[in-house]
Structure formats: C-alpha cells, structure tokens
Amino acid sequence: MTIDRPLPLDSGQALPSVTIAYQSYGTLNADRSNAVLVCHALTGDQYVASDHPATGKPGWWARMVGPGKPVDTDRYFVLCANVLGSCMGTSGPATPDAATGAPLGMAFPVITIADMVRAQAMLLDHLGIARLHAVIGGSMGGMQTLGWAAAYPERLASAVVIASAARHSAQNIAFHEVGRQAIMADPDWQDGQYYGSDRAPTKGLSVARMAAHITYLSEAGLTEKFGRRLQARDAKSFGFDADFQVESYLRHQGLAFTDRFDANAYLYITRAMDYFDLAEPHDGRLAGAFAKARDVRFTLVSFDTDWLYPTSESRRVVQALQSVGAAASFVELSAPFGHDSFLLDVPALDRLVAGALRNGG
Amino acid sequence: MALRPDLAIIAGAVPAATRVLDVGCGDGDLIAALRDKGVDARGLEIDAANVTAAIARGQSVVQGDANRDLADYPDDAFDYAILSQTLQTTERPDRVIAELLRIAPRAFVSFPNFAHWRVRLALLWNGRMPVTRLLPVAWYETPNIHHVTVADFRDLVRARGIGVEAAWYLSGDKPTSAAAATWRAEHAIFLISRG
Numbered sequence: 001m002t003i004d005r006p007l008p009l010d011s012g013q014a015l016p017s018v019t020i021a022y023q024s025y026g027t028l029n030a031d032r033s034n035a036v037l038v039c040h041a042l043t044g045d046q047y048v049a050s051d052h053p054a055t056g057k058p059g060w061w062a063r064m065v066g067p068g069k070p071v072d073t074d075r076y077f078v079l080c081a082n083v084l085g086s087c088m089g090t091s092g093p094a095t096p097d098a099a100t101g102a103p104l105g106m107a108f109p110v111i112t113i114a115d116m117v118r119a120q121a122m123l124l125d126h127l128g129i130a131r132l133h134a135v136i137g138g139s140m141g142g143m144q145t146l147g148w149a150a151a152y153p154e155r156l157a158s159a160v161v162i163a164s165a166a167r168h169s170a171q172n173i174a175f176h177e178v179g180r181q182a183i184m185a186d187p188d189w190q191d192g193q194y195y196g197s198d199r200a201p202t203k204g205l206s207v208a209r210m211a212a213h214i215t216y217l218s219e220a221g222l223t224e225k226f227g228r229r230l231q232a233r234d235a236k237s238f239g240f241d242a243d244f245q246v247e248s249y250l251r252h253q254g255l256a257f258t259d260r261f262d263a264n265a266y267l268y269i270t271r272a273m274d275y276f277d278l279a280e281p282h283d284g285r286l287a288g289a290f291a292k293a294r295d296v297r298f299t300l301v302s303f304d305t306d307w308l309y310p311t312s313e314s315r316r317v318v319q320a321l322q323s324v325g326a327a328a329s330f331v332e333l334s335a336p337f338g339h340d341s342f343l344l345d346v347p348a349l350d351r352l353v354a355g356a357l358r359n360g361g
Numbered sequence: 362m363a364l365r366p367d368l369a370i371i372a373g374a375v376p377a378a379t380r381v382l383d384v385g386c387g388d389g390d391l392i393a394a395l396r397d398k399g400v401d402a403r404g405l406e407i408d409a410a411n412v413t414a415a416i417a418r419g420q421s422v423v424q425g426d427a428n429r430d431l432a433d434y435p436d437d438a439f440d441y442a443i444l445s446q447t448l449q450t451t452e453r454p455d456r457v458i459a460e461l462l463r464i465a466p467r468a469f470v471s472f473p474n475f476a477h478w479r480v481r482l483a484l485l486w487n488g489r490m491p492v493t494r495l496l497p498v499a500w501y502e503t504p505n506i507h508h509v510t511v512a513d514f515r516d517l518v519r520a521r522g523i524g525v526e527a528a529w530y531l532s533g534d535k536p537t538s539a540a541a542a543t544w545r546a547e548h549a550i551f552l553i554s555r556g
Contacts, residue, residue, distance in 0.1 A: 299416060318423055319433045327403060327421040331412040348413045355417035 003122050007084075010275075013109040016098065020123045021089025022046050022081035025065065026073035028129070035129045036071060036357065037120065037156075038080040039137030039144035042212075042269055043261055045088040048080040049073070054260045060343065063350075070354040076133060083144070084119040085111045085269050087262035091119075094195060094262050105264060106192035113140070113276045117147040121155070134357050136160035138342035139309065140269070143276050146289075146317065150278055153293035160356045162301045162349070163342040165313035166286055166320070167277035172308065175215050176270040179208030183263045192264050205263040206254030213253050218305035218338030222246060279320075286320035293321075298328040299356035301349060303341040305334075329356065364394055366534040367445055367471045367550050374469070374527070374552065375400055379440035382464065384427050384457075385447035389415030392422070403439075405430060428452045431460040439465040445550075448472045449505040455517060462523065462555050471550040474530075476510035478544045495547055511543045514551065522556035 001022070007015040023046040028035060038048050038061065049065040051058055065071040065078055082090035085108070093108040124132070135156050137145040142164020149159045165172075183189055186204030194200045214222075226246040230236070233243065242248040282288025298321050302314040311332045321328040333348050335341035342349065364372060372394040375381055379400055383391050386404030388411045395402035404422035406412045415422040423430070427444070428451055442461040449472050451457045461468040473495040474480075483491035490500035498504070511530070518525055530537045530546035537545045 297421060322423070322433045322438070323435050325435070325438055327401075328423055329412075329416045329421045331409055331416060331422075331424045333409065333413070348410075351417040352413055355419050358419040 001123065001126060003126055005122065007115070007119055007122065009109055009115045010112040011109050015091060015109070018084070018091045018119055018122065019089065019095070020081050020084075020091070020119060022079055022123060023048065023050060024080075025049055025078040026076055028077040032129055033131070033133060034076050035124075035132050036076040036078050037124070037132050037135045037148075038065060038071065038078060039120075039135065039141035039148075040080060040083065041137070041139040041141050042273065043209075043257070043266075044141070045086065046080045046082045047088075049078070052260070055256075063345070064353060070350045071136065071357065072354075076357070079123075079127075081120055081123055083116045083140075083269065085116070085265060085272060087265035092262070093192065093264035093268055103193075103195035105195065108264070108268065110271055110275075111268060112272050113143045113147050114151060116272065117144055117151055120144070120148075121152055124155075130155065132156040134158035134160060136162075136353065136357075137164070138162035139164055139339065140273055142309075143273065146278055147276075149293045149296050149298070150289040153290075153296055156296055158297045158299070158356060159293075160299045160301075160353060161314070161317070162353075163303055163306050163309050163339055164300075165309045166289070166317050167279065167313075168274050169313075173274045175211060175308075176274055178211050180267050180270060182207035182211070183267060186263075189263065192267075194263070200258075201263045202255075202258040205258050205261065205266060206251075208254075208263075208266060209257040209261075210250040210254040213250060215308045216338060216340045218307070218336060220305065221336050221338055224336070225249075286316065287323045290321055290324050290326060294324050294326045296326060297356070298326055299352065300328065300330040301342075301352055302330075302332045303335045303337075303339070303346075304332055305336060306339040306341060308339040364390055365445075366531055367529075367548055368394070370529050370531075370550055371443055371445065371469045371471070372398070375441055375443075380438070381441045381443060382434065382439045383443045383445075384431065384461070385444060385450075386415060386422060387411050389418050389420045389422060391443065391445065392420050393418065396420075427457055431457065431464060434464040436463055437466065440467065441465050442468040444468065445471040446473070449475075449507050449509055451507065454507050454509065455521070458517075458521075458523070458553070462553065467526065467552060467554045469550060469552050470514075471548065472509055472514070473505075474511045474542070474546045474549050475508040476512060476543055477532075477547045479547075481544065493547075511546055511549045514549065518551070518553055524554040524556050525551055526554050527552040 002019045007018045049059040082088040085092045135145045135148045142161040183204035186201035188199040189201035231248040278289040279286040302311040318330040335346045368391045377399040381402040383404045392402040412424040442465040480491045529550040530542040531548040
C-alpha cells in the first residue's frame with residue numbers, strides 16, 4: 001500500500017510518500033478492536049505466518065501466529081508490515097527515486113526505530129484502526145513495540161516485548177559496525193549504487209550475516225550443535241576450506257541470506273537499531289519515555305542464554321515501567337538457543353504470549 | 362480450587378477498587394481472587410515457572426526477589442502490599458517490612474508461628490528442629506531462614522512503631538483467639554500500617 005502523505009523522519013528529512021508492504025491474517029471485528037500488530041526483527045519481514053515468496057519457507061513465526069496458536073488468528077486480526085528501510089516491498093534504499101526512477105541507494109534518508117513506528121501508525125490510520133489490542137515483537141520487533149508504547153500509548157492496550165532492549169549497547173553497536181564495514185568494504189558495494197549493475201556486495205553481506213548469526217546463538221548451543229566436529233572429512237585439511245562444521249554452517253547461513261536480503265537495507269536497519277535509545281529524549285531517564293503509558297499492559301520476556309539483549313536490559317525496562325506505575329509482567333525464561341530462542345520451540349513462551357494477549361483475569 | 366485459608370482471609374479483607382502488590386504471589390491464586398472482586402492486583406515472584414503460570418493466566422507479575430526488587434517500586438505505588446508465607450524466607454525481614462510500608466501505607470503479612478504448641482513440643486521432646494505441616498522441610502534445606510513467632514512479630518512492630526490494624530490467627534483452617542495465639546496459632550496474619 002502506498003500512502004501519498006509525507007512521512008516526517010527523526011533526521012529532520014521527510015519521505016514525500018511511503019509504500020508499506022504488509023500481510024494480514026484473521027478478520028477485523030465490527031468494532032475494530034481485535035487488531036494485533038506483530039513487529040518483525042532486523043532481517044524479518046511481513047510473512048510472519050505465511051510462506052516466504054522468495055525462499056518458500058514457512059512464516060518466521062508460524063509457530064506463534066495462526067489459528068489456535070498463541071496469537072490466535074481465529075480471534076485476532078493480525079497485521080505484520082515490512083519495516084521502513086527494508087527490502088520486501090516497503091520503502092527503503094532500493095526504492096526508486098520519484099524524479100529519476102533510479103534506486104535511491106544511499107540517498108535514502110537514515111531512519112530510526114521511531115520512524116518505523118510512525119510508518120506503521122500511518123498504515124493503521126489508512127486501515128481505519130484507531131487502537132490495537134496488542135503490539136508484539138521480539139528483538140528489533142520488541143524495540144518497535146516499546147517505541148509504540150512511548151509514541152502512541154493511547155493506541156495500544158498491551159505490549160509484548162521479547163528478547164529485546166530499550167537501547168543498543170556499545171557491544172550491540174560494535175557487532176553491527178563489523179557487519180556494515182564488511183558490506184562497505186566489498187568492492188561490489190559500489191557506494192551503494194550496485195542496483196542495476198551485475199555485481200552486488202554478496203560477499204560483504206554474507207560476512208555481515210555470519211558475524212551477526214554468532215550473536216544470535218549461545219555458546220553452549222554452538223558447542224552442542226557443532227562442537228569441534230569436522231565437515232565431511234576425516235582430518236584437518238591444513239588449508240582454509242570450511243574444515244569445521246560450524247564454519248560450513250556459517251558460510252551457508254551467510255550465503256543463503258544474500259538470496260533474500262538487500263545489503264543497503266541491512267546498513268539502514270542496523271543503523272536504526274544503533275540509534276535506538278528510548279531514554280535519550282528524556283535526559284537518560286527511561287521512565288520518561290513511558291510517562292504516558294501507564295495504562296498499557298506490558299509483558300517482557302528475556303532468555304537466560306541471550307547475551308545479545310540480556311535479562312538486565314529487560315529488567316531496566318521493567319524498573320522504568322514500575323516507576324511510572326504501569327502494569328508490567330516480566331520473566332526470564334530458560335532456553336538453550338540464545339537470542340534466537342524467541343523464534344524457536346520454547347513452550348513457556350507460547351503460554352506467556354497467549355496469557356499476555358488475554359484481557360486480564 | 363479453594364484458596365489457602367490465610368489467603369482467603371486476606372482476599373476477604375482487601376477492599377474492592379484498590380491497588381495491591383502480592384509479594385511472593387506464587388502462580389497467582391490470590392491475585393485471581395482479588396481480581397474477581399475488582400482489585401487491581403499485581404505480583405512479584407521469584408520462581409520463573411510460577412511467574413510464567415501467572416502471566417499465562419493473564420496476570421501482571423514480575424519475576425524478582427523480595428530482598429532486592431521491592432526497591433524498584435515508587436513510594437505509595439499501591440494501597441496494600443501483601444507478603445504471605447514469605448517473611449520467614451527473607452534475608453532481612455525487618456527491611457522487607459519497611460519496604461512494604463514504603464510502597465503501600467498498609468500491608469498484610471502472614472507467617473507460620475514457630476511457637477505453636479506442636480513446634481514447642483517437638484523441640485522439647487526431640488531436641489530437633491521441627492518438621493510440621495506448615496514447615497515441612499528439614500533444617501538444612503528449608504527456605505525458612507528466619508523463623509518467627511507471633512510474639513516476636515508483635516515485638517518487632519512495636520519496636521519499629523508500626524501499627525497493627527487487625528490480626529487473624531489460624532489453627533489449621535480454624536480461627537483462634539489473640540490471647541492464646543502465641544501457642545495455639547499455627548499461622549498468623551497481620552494487617553500493619555505506618556505508625
């Protein structure tokens with residue numbers, strides 16, 4: 001859907017119009033009160049519960065969203081929109097310039113999490129949905145969810161924030177910078193103007209994904225899955241092939257990623273995450289961000305093996321919410337999969353999400 | 362499911378339309394009863410499985426430790442704080458009580474009375490730390506690190522200038538008198554307030 005209204009951005013710039021690609025599941029009820037917005041993570045997309053058109057794989061949260069699932073599409077009208085700056089149909093660096101018709105590339109303005117949220121709010125305006133039953137998201141989706149509560153507290157009843165944080169730490173920024181530098185160091189990146197050429201920075205993007213992928217897993221998980229096992233060989237090669245299974249796995253993850261993701265979009269979205277700090281506009285007081293959100297029911301979940309967005313970051317949010325008197329729930333779940341736990345088989349998470357979406361009682 | 366007798370008394374005594382924090386709320390039985398009567402009840406609970414169960418019931422419960430995490434709540438955040446069967450497990454019961462009465466002007470505190478006659482007899486006859494219905498775990502693995510009696514509690518609140526607005530004493534699930542509570546009450550519930 002293209003909305004012919006300017007979208008003002010945190011940078012001071014504005015997009016003259018914005019295209020938002022989204023998927024919906026279930027039926028909006030008569031009083032338009034059962035809408036649930038699912039916010040996706042860095043490399044996610046709007047195909048939360050339906051097959052991905054490029055890869056043919058099931059939706060990234062099909063285990064959570066669907067008929068009879070915790071986010072029950074028999075009860076809720078579930079929306080998921082591709083975030084601003086991404087590459088699955090929503091306006092981003094691959095979007096053509098209105099004047100020249102050439103892809104914007106690095107001429108696309110730098111965006112923020114708040115800009116993503118503002119674009120989603122425009123989509124809801126367009127769909128005639130004044131208020132959401134819930135906003136829910138993991139990782140960067142959780143940041144958008146917190147952003148919703150900060151920017152539009154009157155527009156949501158419930159916020160479910162999983163494996164996330166209210167700011168990017170120095171370590172978070174550092175890992176992202178490694179990824180961005182890998183992309184920009186790839187000669188095929190061509191200052192971002194690789195669209196239309198026969199070269200794209202797949203090597204750089206692949207390395208970025210490999211580095212990031214490590215941060216999504218726990219050390220114990222990696223050890224259990226791969227250990228020091230060798231890949232399809234009996235002995236070390238004394239060369240630089242993928243001797244170890246973990247190397248082969250990461251190379252595969254990196255390469256497969258380049259089939260479905262745009263390198264510039266990766267630059268823009270990681271930047272948006274790095275700029276994210278909900279406390280910043282409030283002199284560093286996170287509670288200030290939630291001053292008007294005391295009627296929103298919050299549920300926060302962290303995982304004990306997630307070192308990317310550790311429990312301490314969720315606790316910091318909970319403390320801020322408690323200081324403004326908002327109804328907050330929080331639990332640290334035990335799961336072996338590191339940050340990626342929010343996407344994987346953690347039955348306790350299913351129960352929590354179902355409970356958090358219920359209206360009290 | 363029937364509510365534990367001390368919880369039923371607390372649930373009955375909390376007025377509707379108040380804000381309540383149940384510290385050590387377990388899987389949310391008391392919160393459910395309070396919500397049924399229109400109380401805005403929230404919880405703090407240390408055990409992740411209990412917290413998960415309570416949130417799955419649609420309740421607002423935060424995983425946390427009463428010894429530390431009460432500090433995160435602002436003054437007067439609630440009308441009532443509740444600490445049931447938890448006081449004797451805290452590191453510094455006096456400080457926890459002070460925190461309860463900081464975040465709410467009134468608090469319900471319930472605990473097993475260590476001077477109940479069965480406990481006294483068990484100590485007297487056997488010379489060993491008693492294992493009873495309300496204190497079912499051996500001394501070396503019990504979470505109850507600060508055993509307390511009705512008389513001890515009365516002394517503490519008096520010394521700290523804390524008011525007692527009401528008290529209930531239970532022998533089994535039957536009430537027993539205040540006069541005989543020090544030896545007949547298995548369980549005591551105090552409604553205390555800032556002095």
